[in-house]
Amino acid sequence: xxxxxxxxxxxxxxxxxxxxxxxxxxxxxxxxxxxxxxxxxxxxxxxxxxxxxxxxxxxxxxxxxxxxxxxxxxxxxxxxxxxxxxxxxxxxxxxxxxxxxxxxxxxxxxxxxxxxxxxxxxxxxxxxxxxxxxxxxxxxxxxxxxxxxxxxxxxxxxxxxxxxxxxxxxxxxxxxxxxxxxxxxxxxxxxxxxxxxxxxxxxxxxxxxxxxxxxxxxxxxxxxxxxxxxxxxxxxxxxxxxxxxxxxxxxxxxxxxxxxxxxxxxxxxxxxxxxxxxxxxxxxxxxxxxxxxxxxxxxxxxxxxxxxxxxxxxxxxxxxxxxxxxxxxxxxxxxxxxxxxxxxxxxxxxxxxxxxxxxxxxxxxxxxxxxxxxxxxxxxxxxxxxxxxxxxxxxxxxxxx
Amino acid sequence: xxxxxxxxxxxxxxxxxxxxxxxxxxxxxxxxxxxxxxxxxxxxxxxxxxxxxxxxxxxxxxxxxxxxxxxxxxxxxxxxxxxxxxxxxxxxxxxxxxxxxxxxxxxxxxxxxxxxxxxxxxxxxxxxxxxxxxxxxxxxxxxxxxxxxxxxxxxxxxxxxxxxxxxxxxxxxxxxxxxxxxxxxxxxxxxxxxxxxxxxxxxxxxxxxxxxxxxxxxxxxxxxxxxxxxxxxxxxxxxxxxxxxxxxxxxxxxxxxxxxxxxxxxxxxxxxxxxxxxxxxxxxxxxxxxxxxxxxxxxxxxxxxxxxxxxxxxxxxxxxxxxxxxxxxxxxxxxxxxxxxxxxxxxxxxxxxxxxxxxxxxxxxxxxxxxxxxxxxxxxxxxxxxxxxxxxxxxxxxxxxxxxxxxxxxxxxxxxxxxxxxxxx
Numbered sequence: 107x108x109x110x111x112x113x114x115x116x117x118x119x120x121x122x123x124x125x126x127x128x129x130x131x132x133x134x135x136x137x138x139x140x141x142x143x144x145x146x147x148x149x150x151x152x153x154x155x156x157x158x159x160x161x162x163x164x165x166x167x168x169x170x171x172x173x174x175x176x177x178x179x180x181x182x183x184x185x186x187x188x189x190x191x192x193x194x195x196x197x198x199x200x201x202x203x204x205x206x207x208x209x210x211x212x213x214x215x216x217x218x219x220x221x222x223x224x225x226x227x228x229x230x231x232x233x234x235x236x237x238x239x240x241x242x243x244x245x246x247x248x249x250x251x252x253x254x255x256x257x258x259x260x261x262x263x264x265x266x267x268x269x270x271x272x273x274x275x276x277x278x279x280x281x282x283x284x285x286x287x288x289x290x291x292x293x294x295x296x297x298x299x300x301x302x303x304x305x306x307x308x309x310x311x312x313x314x315x316x317x318x319x320x321x322x323x324x325x326x327x328x329x330x331x332x333x334x335x336x337x338x339x340x341x342x343x344x345x346x347x348x349x350x351x352x353x354x355x356x357x358x359x360x361x362x363x364x365x366x367x368x369x370x371x372x373x374x375x376x377x378x379x380x381x382x383x384x385x386x387x388x389x390x391x392x393x394x395x396x397x398x399x400x401x402x403x404x405x406x407x408x409x410x411x412x413x414x415x416x417x418x419x420x421x422x423x424x425x426x427x428x429x430x431x432x433x434x435x436x437x438x439x440x441x442x443x444x445x446x447x448x449x450x451x452x453x454x455x456x457x458x459x460x461x462x463x464x465x466x467x468x469x470x471x472x473x474x475x476x477x478x479x480x481x482x483x484x485x486x487x488x489x490x491x492x493x494x495x496x497x498x499x500x501x502x503x504x505x506x507x
Numbered sequence: 508x509x510x511x512x513x514x515x516x517x518x519x520x521x522x523x524x525x526x527x528x529x530x531x532x533x534x535x536x537x538x539x540x541x542x543x544x545x546x547x548x549x550x551x552x553x554x555x556x557x558x559x560x561x562x563x564x565x566x567x568x569x570x571x572x573x574x575x576x577x578x579x580x581x582x583x584x585x586x587x588x589x590x591x592x593x594x595x596x597x598x599x600x601x602x603x604x605x606x607x608x609x610x611x612x613x614x615x616x617x618x619x620x621x622x623x624x625x626x627x628x629x630x631x632x633x634x635x636x637x638x639x640x641x642x643x644x645x646x647x648x649x650x651x652x653x654x655x656x657x658x659x660x661x662x663x664x665x666x667x668x669x670x671x672x673x674x675x676x677x678x679x680x681x682x683x684x685x686x687x688x689x690x691x692x693x694x695x696x697x698x699x700x701x702x703x704x705x706x707x708x709x710x711x712x713x714x715x716x717x718x719x720x721x722x723x724x725x726x727x728x729x730x731x732x733x734x735x736x737x738x739x740x741x742x743x744x745x746x747x748x749x750x751x752x753x754x755x756x757x758x759x760x761x762x763x764x765x766x767x768x769x770x771x772x773x774x775x776x777x778x779x780x781x782x783x784x785x786x787x788x789x790x791x792x793x794x795x796x797x798x799x800x801x802x803x804x805x806x807x808x809x810x811x812x813x814x815x816x817x818x819x820x821x822x823x824x825x826x827x828x829x830x831x832x833x834x835x836x837x838x839x840x841x842x843x844x845x846x847x848x849x850x851x852x853x854x855x856x857x858x859x860x861x862x863x864x865x866x867x868x869x870x871x872x873x874x875x876x877x878x879x880x881x882x883x884x885x886x887x888x889x890x891x892x893x894x895x896x897x898x899x900x901x902x903x904x905x906x907x908x909x910x911x912x913x914x915x916x917x918x919x920x921x922x923x924x925x926x927x928x929x930x931x932x
Contacts, residue, residue: 156641178788211783215679216658217615217617217658218615218616218617220617222637225623225637226635226636226637226640229623229624229626229627229630229635229640230627230633230634230635232624232627233627233628233630233632233633233634233635234633234634238558239556239558240556240557240558240559240560241559242620242715243556243557243558243559243560243715243719244558244559246715246716246719247559247560247561247719247722247723250716250719250720250723252723252724253724254720255720255721255723255724256724256788256789256918258615258617259615259679259681259918259919260615260658260679261679261680261681261917261918261919261921262788262918262919264783264919265788265918265919265920265921266788268783268784268785268919268920269785269786269787269788269920272785273783273785274782274783274784274785274797275782275783276781276782276783277680277781277783277919277920277921278678278680278687278691279678279679279680280676280677280678281613281615281616281658281659281677281678281679282657282658282659282662282675282676282677283657283658283659285659285674286658286659286676286677288674289674289676292674293676293691296694296695296698296700297694300698302694302698317637317638317641318618318637320641320644321618321626321637321640321641321644322618322652322653322656323653324641324644324645325644325645325649325650325652325653325656326650326653326654327645327646327647327650328653329645379673379674380673380674381663381666381667381673381674381675383667493659495653495654495657496657496659496663497659497663497674498674499674
């Protein structure tokens with residue numbers, strides 16, 4: 107097990123910026139209002155029978171002013187570059203060259219947004235008999251846009267953020283579906299807590315409105331079909347509804363934040379992650395229990411923000427784990443935002459920090475009783491991220507004392 | 508060797524195991540023998556038809572079999588083999604019980620053409636669209652493809668096979684990925700989170716679409732005949748890099764932990780540095796400042812000055828822009844020493860192993876330290892008169908080497924450098 111907890115003598119790490127562009131809205135107020143109203147933006151028709159949570163329309167120009175930059179990106183990169191800009195704005199460091207020239211970046215990314223017309227063009231031509239040895243080569247050479255590759259490369263989300271927002275510190279891209287988001291936060295926290303770094307931009311983005319992704323997850327029968335239901339109510343109709351979202355955080359040492367007069371949303375106290383073997387029923391729940399035991403929780407009102415996907419058996423295992431911690435009211439980002447894969451964990455941290463800073467947990471939205479009302483202000487929120495296939499992560503977000 | 512801590516008070520990080528595979532062959536012994544003999548691993552591609560391609564050669568690893576074949580499957584198998592070699596040398600932990608985390612540099616994973624074509628055939632119609640592909644993808648027939656094409660699949664397999672601890676990290680920093688995997692391991696040990704880390708980098712992506720992608724960006728050499736002469740770092744007639752496959756694995760340990768268990772120390776990762784270039788997606792800032800900053804950060808991290816570096820293992824891709832930029836930036840950092848320090852590019856022989864290159868070249872640098880012999884830069888017949896490096900041209904050179912700088916620069920503004928030494932400073 108690898109873990110990052112603030113140890114004695116280590117630096118306290120604050121969340122001083124949050125950027126959100128999701129299916130519910132752009133910015134913190136719009137997302138908070140939608141959560142308060144239990145409003146879900148779900149599309150059951152556009153990709154029928156598959157259910158997706160489409161991105162709310164945003165004006166990319168406001169964060170990516172050059173059209174040329176926008177053209178160089180596919181949707182997942184535009185969403186992420188946009189949300190990263192919102193996070194820098196939120197932290198009050200947009201355009202601050204002194205800080206941006208040294209800020210460290212850890213991005214959780216997938217990639218590979220494909221040109222569907224090129225793919226089907228090749229396949230249908232082959233079905234009609236095109237079988238010359240160089241057929242595929244020639245079609246790809248003539249049909250692929252030269253810059254499409256750059257819109258597909260995982261590390262080019264970070265590359266685009268650096269170019270558009272002028273970031274010049276370090277840049278690392280982690281891949282590996284859901285837990286990549288937890289590992290990104292874990293490494294960024296460890297580097298700041300140990301003094302290797304003062305400030306970091308952490309997050310990810312995902313375009314859920316992609317048929318090539320639906321094919322990939324359909325291979326494993328993971329897509330939610332036909333009708334939306336809250337994550338906890340999908341047991342007999344399992345699956346995840348892909349969601350579009352960008353979620354970025356600015357993490358900062360307390361001293362660095364105080365020196366520039368920045369106010370924290372919350373403190374990121376710990377991030378832990380592991381890889382359960384998931385060979386036997388209960389393996390994943392046992393790993394979640396071990397991660398839970400590693401979090402330095404304190405007395406006080408707590409809550410859990412879960413990234414459960416709705417896919418089985420992972421969601422049922424996570425529910426078993428949650429039952430053992432019923433004193434922590436649960437909220438599901440999967441229900442409200444869909445499944446945003448690498449972005450789900452940073453999104454969970456963002457909502458935990460937002461809930462703490464606003465003095466309330468957003469309301470439950472669930473018919474099964476897994477989510478219950480919470481009175482009063484949470485002082486600690488545990489973010490749980492269990493992947494649909496592999497990988498488990500957990501974070502503790504606390505009120506700054 | 509008596510210094511468990513470096514000049515900055517951090518644990519010294521040493522290498523106790525290495526495994527390597529390139530188009531030259533499997534293992535350290537074979538690779539080193541061929542490398543110092545100046546052999547090329549570049550050959551005409553036979554894995555798939557090359558009709559219609561501008562570039563028809565690459566440094567493929569054809570001696571490892573994977574069934575069913577996929578680029579990700581080959582990456583995984585190579586990673587497994589080099590890890591076995593590294594662990595055997597290190598003699599650390601127990602079978603399937605490595606006492607530390609895994610940091611894996613791996614090419615971005617995606618569904619590949621053989622699988623896409625299988626789907627196309629399964630539709631069973633002459634005309635169809637993407638929805639038809641989607642309609643037949645479920646039902647369990649292709650569930651193995653879901654597992655294969657998860658980004659985290661290679662790391663999960665390695666973590667389960669070798670029993671690494673915690674959440675394995677899969678990373679991509681393009682052509683700097685291998686160096687980044689080492690850097691993450693070094694940092695984890697310096698922070699005291701672990702006494703050991705397994706750093707692996709692998710790339711088996713010579714496939715038609717990958718070749719076309721780099722070709723469309725005009726990044727590849729088209730000097731196909733003879734293939735062995737295509738990769739010409741620092742030469743006037745260089746015209747691009749040569750795609751290649753390979754993998755490297757390093758067992759990193761704190762000096763203290765390694766000596767406590769009596770492990771043989773193969774070298775020291777004395778310094779790591781990284782600096783992002785926000786100028787352009789594929790081109791370096793014309794003033795070279797980010798690369799200069801990256802090298803300076805690495806020297807500072809190692810607590811060393813330029814005059815203490817006695818060899819540079821260059822990124823040396825043989826693209827017109829990279830090699831010139833590398834000389835200019837090295838000159839800015841090293842001054843006149845840039846023309847005196849022996850410089851070589853392993854890519855002249857093994858090609859550009861992309862995601863694996865940083866680790867492959869770090870291992871070659873450590874072997875250079877061990878053997879006190881610098882492998883040549885082959886195909887160095889017509890030196891570029893504007894690149895005044897002291898290139899170890901065509902023939903290996905015996906030299907006193909105590910500290911090597913190894914550079915990696917990649918798309919997306921990724922710059923990373925390492926300094927490797929024989930003994931703790």
